[in-house]
Amino acid sequence: MYRALTGWTFALPFTVLFLLFTAGPVAVSLVMSVTDIRSADLLDPLGVEVVGFDNYVRLFTDPKFVRACVNTAVFVGVGVPLTMALALAFALGLNSGLVRFRTAFRVGYYLPVVTSIVAISVVWRFLLQPESGLVNELLSAVGIQGPNWLNDEAFALPTLIVMAAWRNLGFAMVIFLAGLQAIPRELYEAATIDGARRWAQLRHLTVPMLAPTMLFVAVITTIAYVQYFEEPFVMTQGGPLDSTLSMAHHTYNQFGFGNYGYASAMGYVLFVVVVGLSIAWFRLLRNNVDR
Incomplete structure (x- = not known):
């Protein structure tokens, strides 16, 4: 009895904070998502009208929300494989033993991960300026006229994807590197004796052995990319012509406009998307993980 009471005593502060700042707001937002509550209704919450699933139906007839969903799908569909491919390539290079000063490279690749995304976005915005940005200056030095990266509808979203992949590859690289170092060297030695070349070893040995690691990286990266917000908020404000508007950014805007019920419905759709992906x-990689 005393041990149980001691355990609950230590758990009580976290439990109270969790209920107040996590579970409570989640429950309240679920209720709000089936109402038409707006900022003006906060003084009289009992007068709010319950609209059922009208907010959810309205979402998919809202061209702006549909565009945000498409942008987010492109960001995830291109950004996640790109980030994982780059991270795996860098991890393989560092794990090969042919690269000197590997610790310095690990720190350098990981540094963007621990740097404020807002600060990174501001720096990249200056680097991508059409006239005075370093990127276009380097391109002009070799005779290439660089585009207006952040104000051209054709380049804005791909630019954010590349920047996000650069920023996040350090985290995925460290995880992949840990997975590679856990693979017994004897397996590679046996494969070499059997005549397997590097590509065959990568395809039939490294990738299957890394399946659990790949699953972890894929899930974490997908969750982060579905919720991408800071990049368009700081660099493009969702433009040009909503070409970089994300689901999270659109939800934030609706809260800012005082459409709390509608924004809450958006938040729950985003939650369902994250869970579904x-x-x-898990289903896509489960067979390899279970082997």
Whole structure:
């Protein structure tokens, strides 16, 4: 009895904070998502009208929300494989033993991960300026006229994807590197004796052995990319012509406009998307993980 009471005593502060700042707001937002509550209704919450699933139906007839969903799908569909491919390539290079000063490279690749995304976005915005940005200056030095990266509808979203992949590859690289170092060297020695070349070893040995690691990286990266917000908020404000508007950014804007019920419905749709994609990754890679 005393031990149980001691345990609950230590758990009580976290439990109270969790209920107040996590579970409570989640429950309240679920209720709000089936109402038409706006900022003006906060003084009289009992007068709010319950609209059922009208907010959810309205979402998919809202061209702006549909565009945000498409942008987010492109960001995830291109950004996640790109980030994982780059991270795996860098991890393989560092794990090969042919690269000197590997610790310095690890720190350098990981540094963007621990740097404020807002600060990174501001720096990249200056680097991508059409006239005075370093990127276009380097391109002009070799005779190439650089585009207006952040104000051209054709380049804005791909630019954010590349920047996000650069920023996040350090985290995925460290995880992949840990997975590679856990693979017994004897397996590679046996494969070499059997005549397997590097590509065959990568395809039939490294990738299957890394399946659990790949699953973890895929799920974490997908969750982060579905919720991408800071990049368009700081660099493009969702433009040009909503070409970089994300689901999270659009939800934030609706809260700012005082459409709390509508924004809450958006938040729950985003939650369902995150859960659905996570389940899809688990099913896609489960067979390799269970081997």
